[in-house]
Amino acid sequence: MDKRSCNSQESEVRKGPWTMEEDLILINYIANHGEGVWNSLARSAGLKRTGKSCRLRWLNYLRPDVRRGNITPEEQLLIMQLHARWGNRWSKIAKHLPGRTDNEIKNFWRTKIQKHVKQADTPFSGHQNNGSDHNQQYHDHGANSSHTSAGIDEGAEHYSSLNINIAHNDHHHNNYNNTSSAPLPPESSTHHESIWSIEDLWSMQLFNGD
DNA sequence: AATGCATCCAACCGCTCCGAT
């Protein structure tokens, strides 16, 4: 049952942190052959990694156009806006942030934004999370929902409960639209009202405090 | 100075989707 029981191959497959040598092999191989079928790429390059692992390493870390470092306020706003619209569609959101990876955005959201959402949410709802489980327990209603569409609902739920109004931020930070050339899909403004809210406060706090 | 706690980030896992056969 356990797929790890195929020991003959298990010993062949490396896991865990990538070494510099592995990085170099992967970079050189892709430089020469381009990205391709990842499983065969991993074999051909002589890496004892799964294709999946190679792909992840390349996309999230080694790719030359990956931007590293702090998420700018403009990017933060954009992330919040797009998340309000699409929920946890990290790859979709990442497409609007050149050089940022879905993984990075996801991590950013979990560590920075959700913390604020949670903090803002708790005093009002008072029905969840009074325990201080750190980390993933923000998903107390998201975790058991299949991620197909529930993520969007979940996000919308968070925002609506906070009276989030993205268009409002839009007004104050117009230039973020220019930072990413990607046009935003038309917003159905039915869910958002023009109310300054806690979100505005914590977003400001976020930008100032970090 | 040592210990414990909180946070961040890279990587892995499982699932779903999509294209090829």
Next chain:
DNA sequence: TATCGGAGCGGTTGGATGCAT
């Protein structure tokens, strides 16, 4: 049309690091 394999996505985990006590 059904099946299979690969790619992609979102969720989760674990190690490293920084900070507070």
